[in-house]
Amino acid sequence: MKIGLIGFGKTGKSVASILLENKKFSLEWVLRQSNVLEHRSVPEFFGIQSEEPGLIYSSTHTSVEELLDKHPVDVIIDFSSSKGIYTYGETAANYKVKIISAISHYKEKELKLLKKLADKTTVFWSPNITLGVNFLLFAAKFLKKIAPSVDIEVNEEHFKAKEGTSGTAVKIAEALDVDKENINVVRAGGIVGKHEVIFGFPFQTVRLIHESISREAFGNGVIFVAENIKEKEKGLYNFEDILTPYFTV
Structure with missing residues (x-):
């Protein structure tokens, strides 16, 4: 499964490290606001060998549309900010790319946007993805x-x-x-x-x-969610939607 990651702060870095360890996933790229680390690779940043490209881009110079044209992904994972959805949301939905948002706080405006995007693609949101x-x-x-x-x-x-x-x-x-x-x-x-x-x-x-115990727990949660929504049809999902089947006797 090819992954695009939005945000590369403390939690984003931890999630990226977990994705690199899992052979079922390929971290294609990271998009962040800052120009720092631009065009470097995530494996290089961590000092590890990996065949995954994981190139880091800045949203000031590269659009999500450009990224999806040159480096298509199956899922975009968002660990940026509550406003990050405006950077990639519409484009991801138009490209039918699944969205996993792990943003803690959304206002009503952003929640309405998530529902709108869910009319076109699979959208998952949880304020805590562990x-x-x-x-x-x-x-x-x-x-x-x-x-x-x-x-x-x-x-x-x-x-x-x-x-x-x-x-x-x-x-x-x-x-x-x-x-x-x-x-x-x-x-x-x-x-x-x-x-x-x-x-x-x-x-x-x-x-x-x-x-x-550490932010890597968010990476494990992302992997669980990604594996459980890959066959889901378009719509807005939360943890209860994907956990409930496991509790069926």
């Missing part, structure tokens, strides 16, 4: 269904510079009918990401915890 945190969400929803009156607290911890409440925590809160204002937020040091759901029963407590 597999483990979505397992946590599934388990939490099952517990809430069993005990709808249980007391629930949602905690999230991230690195000092992360702004706002994490999109994952908001999604968990919405799924469990917890007021978003009641999410407990911690920002300290270099914490990659931790989410906890506390269920307060009489005389006992259940805690579901997911902790990202």
Whole structure:
């Protein structure tokens, strides 16, 4: 499966390294805003040998249309910013390239655009694309269904510079009918990401915890999603759509 990657920040780099390790995928190119590293290859950047081209381009000099004409891909993976979708979205949809977006926060305008793009191609969006945190969400929803009156607290911890409440925590809160204002937020040091759901029963407590040890976890999530949407028809999908079949007995 040929991959184009949008964004090459800390998480984008980690995802690229995981893609290079997986022989089922070929990282064709990376598109980023910065001119730094332009025309260098990702394998070269990591100092590893690879037959994958993985050339780095800057959006100031190269358009997505040019890239798709010269270096076609099956899937575009977005780890840039909430505005990145405007750089590649319409073009990818017109070329019938599948889209995997791992952007934490989208406003209503961007969400409407995702739905519009899904009329032409397969679009997947998750504010947290790690597999483990979505397992946590599934388990939490099952517990809430069993005990709808249980007391629930949602905690999230991230690195000092992360702004706002994490999109994952908001999604968990919405799924469990917890007021978003009641999410407990911690920002300290270099914490990659931790989410906890506390269920307060009489005389006992259940805690579901997911902790990202490194950003490579996002790469593993991307691979899982890409493999599970490759046969999907056009439409807008989320983790629940691709995980539900695994829970069918």
